[in-house]
Amino acid sequence: xxxxxxxxxxxxxxxxxxxxxxxxxxxxxxxxxxxxxxxxxxxxxxxxxxxxxxxxxxxxxxxxxxxxxxxxxxxxxxxxxxxxxxxxxxxxxxxxxxxxxxxxxxxxxxxxxxxxxxxxxxxxxxxxxxxxxxxxxxxxxxxxxxxxxxxxxxxxxxxxxxxxxxxxxxxxxxxxxxxxxxxxxxxxxxxxxxxxxxxxxxxxxxxxxxxxxxxxxxxxxxxxxxxxxxxxxxxxxxxxxxxxxxxxxxxxxxxxxxxxxxxxxxxxxxxxxxxxxxxxxxxxxxxxxxxxxxxxxxxxxxxxxxxxxxxxxxxxxxxxxxxxxxxxxxxxxxxxxxxxxxxxxxxxxxxxxxxxxxxxxxxxxxxxxxxxxxxxxxxxxxxxxxxxxxxxxx
Numbered sequence: 001x002x003x004x005x006x007x008x009x010x011x012x013x014x015x016x017x018x019x020x021x022x023x024x025x026x027x028x029x030x031x032x033x034x035x036x037x038x039x040x041x042x043x044x045x046x047x048x049x050x051x052x053x054x055x056x057x058x059x060x061x062x063x064x065x066x067x068x069x070x071x072x073x074x075x076x077x078x079x080x081x082x083x084x085x086x087x088x089x090x091x092x093x094x095x096x097x098x099x100x101x102x103x104x105x106x107x108x109x110x111x112x113x114x115x116x117x118x119x120x121x122x123x124x125x126x127x128x129x130x131x132x133x134x135x136x137x138x139x140x141x142x143x144x145x146x147x148x149x150x151x152x153x154x155x156x157x158x159x160x161x162x163x164x165x166x167x168x169x170x171x172x173x174x175x176x177x178x179x180x181x182x183x184x185x186x187x188x189x190x191x192x193x194x195x196x197x198x199x200x201x202x203x204x205x206x207x208x209x210x211x212x213x214x215x216x217x218x219x220x221x222x223x224x225x226x227x228x229x230x231x232x233x234x235x236x237x238x239x240x241x242x243x244x245x246x247x248x249x250x251x252x253x254x255x256x257x258x259x260x261x262x263x264x265x266x267x268x269x270x271x272x273x274x275x276x277x278x279x280x281x282x283x284x285x286x287x288x289x290x291x292x293x294x295x296x297x298x299x300x301x302x303x304x305x306x307x308x309x310x311x312x313x314x315x316x317x318x319x320x321x322x323x324x325x326x327x328x329x330x331x332x333x334x335x336x337x338x339x340x341x342x343x344x345x346x347x348x349x350x351x352x353x354x355x356x357x358x359x360x361x362x363x364x365x366x367x368x369x370x371x372x373x374x375x376x377x378x379x380x381x382x383x384x385x386x387x388x389x390x391x392x393x394x
Contacts, residue, residue, distance in 0.1 A: 001078070002054075002057075002075045002076065002077045002078075002081060002083055002084055003051050003052040003054065003075065003076040003077075004051075004072040004074075004075055004076075005036065005037075005050075005051060005056075005072065005073055005074040005075060005076060006070055006071060006072050006073065007019075007039070007067040007068065007069050007070065007071050007073055008039075008048060008069070008304070009069040009070070015068065015069060016066045016067060016068050016069060017039040017040065017066070017067055017069065018039060018040040018064070018065070018066050018067075019037065019038075019039055019061050019062070019063050019064065019065050019067060019073065020037075020038040020039060020040050020045055020063060021037065021038045021063050022036070022037050022056075022059065022063065023035045023036055023037055023038065023047070024036055024037075024050075024056045025056070026056050026057060026058075026059045026074075027055060027056065027057070028055065028056055029054070029055055030050045030053070030054065030055070030056055030076065031050065031053050032049075032050055032051065032052050032053050033049050033050065034049060034050050035047045035048070035049055035050075036048055036049060036050040036056070037073075045300035045301065045302070046301075046302055046303050046304055046306075047301065047303060048304075050076060051076065052076045053076070054076040054077050054078050054079075054081075055076065055077050055078070055079065055081075056074060056075075056076060057074070057075050057076070057077045057081075057082070057083050058074055058075040058077075058082075058083030059073070059074045060072065060073050060074060061073040061074070120137050120138070120142075120149060121142060121144075121146060121147060121148040121149065122137065122142070122148060122149040123144070123148065123149070123150055123151060125151045126149050126150055126151045126153065126154045129151055129154040129155065129158070130149075130154045133154065133155075133158040135154050135157045135158050137149065137154075139157065140153050140154060140157045141153070176268050176269040178269075179269045179270055182330070182331075183328045185331070186328050186329050186330065186331050187328055189331075190247075190329050190331060190366050190368075191366065191367040191368060192328070192329060192364055192365070192366070192367070193364075193365055193367050193372065193375070194326050194362055194363065194364055194365075195362070195363045195365070195372070195375045195376055195379050196324070196360065196361070196362045196363075197360075197361050197363075197379050197380075197383055198358050198359070198360050198361075199358070199359050199360075199361060199382075199383045199386050199387070200347075200356050200357070200358060200359075200386075200387060201225075201342045201357045201358065201359040201386060202356060202357050203386065203387050203388060203389055204225065204228060204229075204342075204359075204386050204389055205342065205357055207228060207389040207390055207393075208223055208224075208225060208228060210390075211223055211283065215283065215284045215287055218284065219284045219287065219288050221284070221287045221288050221291045222287070222291075223283070223284075223287050224287070224290070225316070225318065225342070226262065226290065226314065226316050227283060227286050227287040227290055228283070228389060229314060229316065229337075229339065229386075230260045230262065230275055230278050230286050230290070230314060231278060231281070231283050231286050231392075231393060232382065232385040232386060232389055232392055232393070233258075233260065233278075233312065233314060233337060233382060233385075234258040234260050234275075234278035234279040234281075234312075235258075235279050235385065235392050235393075236378065236381045236382050236385050236392075237258040237279065237311075237312060237378075238258065238279050239381060240374065240377065240378040240381070241254050241255075242254075242334070242369065242370055242374050243312065243334060243335055243365075243370060243374065243375070243378045244258055244311050244312055244334075245311075245334050245369050246311065246332035246333060246334060246369075247331070247332050247334065247366055247368050247369050248332060252334075252368075252369050253332075255311045257276065257277045257279065257311070258277070258278050258279040258311060258312065259274050259275065259276045259277065259278065259309045259310050259311045259312070260274065260275045260278040260310070260311075260312055260313070260314060261273070261274050261310030261311075261312065261313040261314070261330065261333075262274075262275065262290060262293070262313075262314055262315075262316075263313060263314065263315035263316075263327070263336075264293075264294060264297045266297055266298060266300075267298075271297050271302065271307065272307065272310060272313055272330060273293035273294075273296070273297055273302060273306045273307055274293075274306065274307060274308065274309055274310040275289050275290065275293075276309060283393060293306060310330070310333060311333060312333060312334075312335060312336070312337075313327075313329075313330050313333060313335075313336040313337070314336070314337050314339065315327045315336060315337070315338050315339065316339040317338070317339070317340065317341075318339055318340055318341035318342060318359070319341070320341075321341055322340050322341060323340045323341060323343065323360060324338070324340040324360035324362055325338050325340065325362065326338060326362050326364055327362070327364050328364065329364050329365075329366055331366075333366075334365060334366045334369035334370055335363060335364060335365045335366065335369075335370060335375070335378075336363075336364050337361060337362070337363050337364075337382070338361070338362040338363075338364065339359065339360075339361060340359060340360040340361075340362075341359070342357045342358070342359045343357070343358060343359075344356065344357055344358070345358040359386075361379060361382065361383070363375055363378070363379050
């Protein structure tokens with residue numbers, strides 16, 4: 001029996017997906033679970049696996065096309081079987097809708113009603129200036145007798161034209177556009193509040209120096225501060241279920257697992273792949289997962305499961321020399337922890353001035369889910385975990 005290959009919905013608000021490439025040619029045999037095609041959503045480029053065993057047939061969509069979610073784009077058939085006949089569904093191109101097509105088709109009619117430049121009342125000098133300055137006379141309102149366009153009208157229109165310096169040079173990638181849309185939506189609809197705390201990172205540094213050699217030797221991966229923080233924050237979240245929750249139309253939804261999203265910068269925006277069940281993962285496992293996710297993010301090869309299911313986000317800009325910052329929550333998550341660099345500062349040590357490696361933490365929380373006291377208690381426990389990391393990791 002033929003199995004349809006459809007454009008999957010990998011995100012809640014996804015309407016279309018762009019086919020990047022077929023990893024199998026039509027007529028080739030494919031096994032269930034084997035990579036079949038690559039698609040680009042608003043978030044990342046991902047490999048999609050074959051839904052069944054058989055032969056790839058009836059390919060309807062070629063690379064570069066935008067396809068509505070749920071549309072059949074090919075079939076997996078058995079030996080000697082042919083794809084079922086079905087009515088063709090138009091492929092979206094640039095997300096243009098039928099309304100948009102109708103509107104574009106109406107443009108010539110509208111344009112035909114506009115007066116030709118030869119019929120416009122205009123002085124000879126004004127016509128010459130308009131040609132020199134590439135001014136569209138159809139858009140100039142004349143101030144002379146009977147609406148005649150004067151030289152001053154053309155000069156004013158030329159000055160109001162956008163300069164080359166202000167021209168749009170980049171409309172943004174799908175990832176960048178989605179990031180702009182989602183951060184705007186989050187900032188304007190989620191009631192953010194912020195709690196800030198400076199912590200002594202000396203014990204965190206010591207733990208990294210102590211544990212890193214064994215992990216690098218056994219797993220071939222360098223241990224980072226982010227790895228330690230993912231492990232510690234995930235374990236602290238178990239004590240604070242309200243922080244490991246999401247807002248929904250039905251109310252607050254708690255999560256049993258602490259799935260930590262890690263904000264990562266890529267060429268055209270930010271993605272947040274997920275360390276699943278980080279609260280029970282060994283430190284070396286977190287380090288390996290973080291390395292693999294980073295490599296896939298940078299090469300645009302994130303898989304659907306890599307970005308799904310996050311319950312809390314960590315954003316670390318310390319490697320960029322940032323002291324502190326406030327991050328925007330990723331809905332429907334309840335919070336995001338922004339981490340600054342570790343830097344030596346003069347602070348009180350046993351009642352006297354001393355120099356310690358300090359780090360600033362800024363917790364952004366959704367006030368619909370978390371109140372100030374809960375956020376403060378959570379950040380207090382995170383600070384305690386950073387002060388004694390090995391006790392929390394044992």
